[in-house]
Amino acid sequence: MKQNDEQNQENVLFVGIDLGTSRSAISASNGKREWIESYVGWPKDFIAEQVIGKPVLFGEEALQHRLSLDLCRPLERGIIKEGIESSERAVKEIIRHLIDLAKSEPGKQIHAVVGVPSDSLKVNKLAIRRAVAEHVQALMVVTEPFAIAYGMNLLNNALVIDIGAGTTDFCIMHGTIPSEEDQKTIFTAGDYIDEQLFNYLIEKYPNSRFNKNMVRQFKEKFSFVRTLDEDIRVELPVDGKPVMHDIKNEVRRACESILPALVDTTTEMIARFDPEFQMKIKNNIVMAGGGSLIRGIDEYLQDALKEYGACKVTRVKDPLFAGSDGALKLATDMPAKYWEKL
Amino acid sequence: MRREILRSVYEDNLVMLGQGRSLLTKRRLYLGKKYLIAALLCIIAVLVNGRHVNISFSPTELTAQTAMMNMAPALPPPAPEGVPNPAELNSVAGSGNVALSRMFGLKIKTIMIDAGHGGSDSGTVGKMGTKEKDITLDIARRLRQHLEAKGNYRILMTREDDSAVSLNRRVELAKTAKADLFISVHINYLPQKPINIIETYYFGPSTDANILRLAEQENAGSEQGLSDFRAIVEKLGKTMKLQESREFAESIQSNMVRYSRKQNSSIQDFGVKRAPFVVLLGLEVPSVLAEVSCMSNREEEKELQQEGHREYIARSLALGIFDYLNKGDLTHEAKR
Numbered sequence: 001m002k003q004n005d006e007q008n009q010e011n012v013l014f015v016g017i018d019l020g021t022s023r024s025a026i027s028a029s030n031g032k033r034e035w036i037e038s039y040v041g042w043p044k045d046f047i048a049e050q051v052i053g054k055p056v057l058f059g060e061e062a063l064q065h066r067l068s069l070d071l072c073r074p075l076e077r078g079i080i081k082e083g084i085e086s087s088e089r090a091v092k093e094i095i096r097h098l099i100d101l102a103k104s105e106p107g108k109q110i111h112a113v114v115g116v117p118s119d120s121l122k123v124n125k126l127a128i129r130r131a132v133a134e135h136v137q138a139l140m141v142v143t144e145p146f147a148i149a150y151g152m153n154l155l156n157n158a159l160v161i162d163i164g165a166g167t168t169d170f171c172i173m174h175g176t177i178p179s180e181e182d183q184k185t186i187f188t189a190g191d192y193i194d195e196q197l198f199n200y201l202i203e204k205y206p207n208s209r210f211n212k213n214m215v216r217q218f219k220e221k222f223s224f225v226r227t228l229d230e231d232i233r234v235e236l237p238v239d240g241k242p243v244m245h246d247i248k249n250e251v252r253r254a255c256e257s258i259l260p261a262l263v264d265t266t267t268e269m270i271a272r273f274d275p276e277f278q279m280k281i282k283n284n285i286v287m288a289g290g291g292s293l294i295r296g297i298d299e300y301l302q303d304a305l306k307e308y309g310a311c312k313v314t315r316v317k318d319p320l321f322a323g324s325d326g327a328l329k330l331a332t333d334m335p336a337k338y339w340e341k342l
Numbered sequence: 343m344r345r346e347i348l349r350s351v352y353e354d355n356l357v358m359l360g361q362g363r364s365l366l367t368k369r370r371l372y373l374g375k376k377y378l379i380a381a382l383l384c385i386i387a388v389l390v391n392g393r394h395v396n397i398s399f400s401p402t403e404l405t406a407q408t409a410m411m412n413m414a415p416a417l418p419p420p421a422p423e424g425v426p427n428p429a430e431l432n433s434v435a436g437s438g439n440v441a442l443s444r445m446f447g448l449k450i451k452t453i454m455i456d457a458g459h460g461g462s463d464s465g466t467v468g469k470m471g472t473k474e475k476d477i478t479l480d481i482a483r484r485l486r487q488h489l490e491a492k493g494n495y496r497i498l499m500t501r502e503d504d505s506a507v508s509l510n511r512r513v514e515l516a517k518t519a520k521a522d523l524f525i526s527v528h529i530n531y532l533p534q535k536p537i538n539i540i541e542t543y544y545f546g547p548s549t550d551a552n553i554l555r556l557a558e559q560e561n562a563g564s565e566q567g568l569s570d571f572r573a574i575v576e577k578l579g580k581t582m583k584l585q586e587s588r589e590f591a592e593s594i595q596s597n598m599v600r601y602s603r604k605q606n607s608s609i610q611d612f613g614v615k616r617a618p619f620v621v622l623l624g625l626e627v628p629s630v631l632a633e634v635s636c637m638s639n640r641e642e643e644k645e646l647q648q649e650g651h652r653e654y655i656a657r658s659l660a661l662g663i664f665d666y667l668n669k670g671d672l673t674h675e676a677k678r
Contacts, residue, residue: 126358140355155343175343177350187585199596203611261585330351333344338352 151326163291461506
């Protein structure tokens with residue numbers, strides 16, 4: 001940033017952090033970009049610690065050892081659970097781990113911008129502040145879709161839809177920092193799809209054995225809406241024997257279960273806006289987050305909004321890091337005087 | 343523009359730390375002052391033009407007013423029996439300040455169970471004379487026992503015996519008790535079809551004629567028409583109550599179906615639906631209406647007369663509630 005003096009640039013590592021329900025990512029001014037699954041697990045007892053060989057595990061590794069761990073997914077629905085000690089502790093661990101992954105040089109200060117869901121209220125932001133503050137020297141909290149918008153230079157007449165695991169966040173940008181009225185959070189997001197898919201599969205294949213983690217992996221690998229040419233077949237054990245199952249219809253139904261709320265909220269958000277600029281916003285809708293990777297979802301939304309006039313829906317190129325990259329851009333652009341006062 | 347945005351981010355964070363005041367708050371204070379001035383002007387106008395104001399101090403009305411105030415001191419002027427006060431409903435609908443306990447990680451303390459119908463209102467009556475009001479009360483009592491036994495919650499019921507409680511009174515009871523969760527238990531009746539179904543509703547608009555008919559049936563006792571809800575529904579749509587209630591409904595429905603099918607594989611899953619039920623309208627908390635069984639099905643009516651079956655339904659409802667409350671908690675999911 002032009003206004004940051006050289007001394008600051010040298011002594012500070014700027015980081016942008018996207019704290020998500022499912023995944024958390026960090027982008028740092030030294031070029032490091034890393035992500036982890038937002039699961040934290042601590043060995044249940046001394047024996048478990050001996051077997052696992054680590055005091056704390058993250059992400060996939062934590063899930064694999066879940067029977068030996070006290071497992072925590074602290075950002076349930078994108079919000080840190082206020083007052084629940086293990087959740088705050090888990091967020092602290094995630095932040096510490098992410099900052100470790102950013103490999104800051106010794107002695108450097110860390111200035112962080114952290115993205116949280118749109119509808120986080122003050123109390124939630126404060127809980128995140130508390131959890132992050134231990135590991136950084138200066139901190140700002142912003143909403144995730146705003147961080148994405150800033151990073152993509154979508155500062156005016158744009159609607160960002162961030163489909164995460166716990167929440168789908170909507171944010172209208174109109175040249176200023178979005179107010180409460182410009183943002184909305186709904187809960188039909190990735191976890192909701194997982195749940196639907198899990199139920200559909202139980203219904204269709206009652207004798208097969210699978211768990212929610214497997215279902216989540218199916219979703220991440222195969223998700224689509226409307227049509228798909230190829231078959232979706234997965235191997236699930238039945239009475240201990242691996243059997244191939246066709247899950248294409250179930251994947252489609254589960255993915256499409258989030259569409260009504262997505263379309264309703266998008267139209268509601270646009271309708272809230274000044275009619276003069278509605279057309280501009282409709283032509284500048286950007287989808288981000290893991291949910292934007294669902295095949296065909298952008299075209300579906302674009303077609304669903306056609307009855308309200310022409311519109312254009314695009315997807316961010318790198319949904320995993322769009323939030324953290326945007327937060328990093330905010331951090332590096334932020335004038336040094338503002339950091340000093342925090 | 344960018345510089346202005348950065349400054350706003352900084353100021354917003356200062357506000358968060360209690361070191362500043364947001365532009366939004368300033369705007370609200372300004373509006374607040376305007377409202378205060380407007381209110382003062384209104385009071386002056388009322389005092390000056392007292393003759394135009396129809397104020398009656400007849401003993402009967404005074405008693406009625408006092409009674410209503412005792413019941414709900416914070417509410418606007420009383421409405422006639424059975425009719426939700428529009429101002430009250432609108433304020434609820436438009437507040438957007440929904441008590442989303444789970445979202446904010448707050449503890450669910452109070453759960454209100456509503457046993458459908460009661461007293462002179464029998465609800466549906468099966469071919470063998472089984473009354474909906476008796477079954478719902480029994481299931482509600484059993485549900486209370488399960489919730490009390492397995493969770494650290496305050497469990498309340500809108501009725502504990504065969505008494506008539508108006509729909510609006512049920513809502514008031516839940517609100518006065520500051521319930522964090524509300525579940526209304528009902529039994530379905532499909533005279534044209536011999537099937538046995540389970541379905542769960544949360545409050546919202548519906549275009550399905552059958553659902554509207556059912557809503558009309560369940561709303562008997564409230565004089566408010568379905569069309570009156572339109573504005574309220576639109577406002578509610580802007581809050582997250584719908585989202586929460588839908589999730590709550592899905593949790594209830596999936597558990598009821600899963601466990602009922604273990605007993606009776608022919609039960610049909612009619613899923614989670616939206617409908618404008620009065621009993622769900624005035625609440626700011628996640629609230630659902632569960633049609634836990636279907637009295638028009640002769641076999642099911644026989645089953646409902648069995649204590650074991652009612653116990654089974656109560657358990658599946660309790661599981662649905664616990665699933666909803668523990669959603670995302672892997673320890674809970676692993677146990678399940």
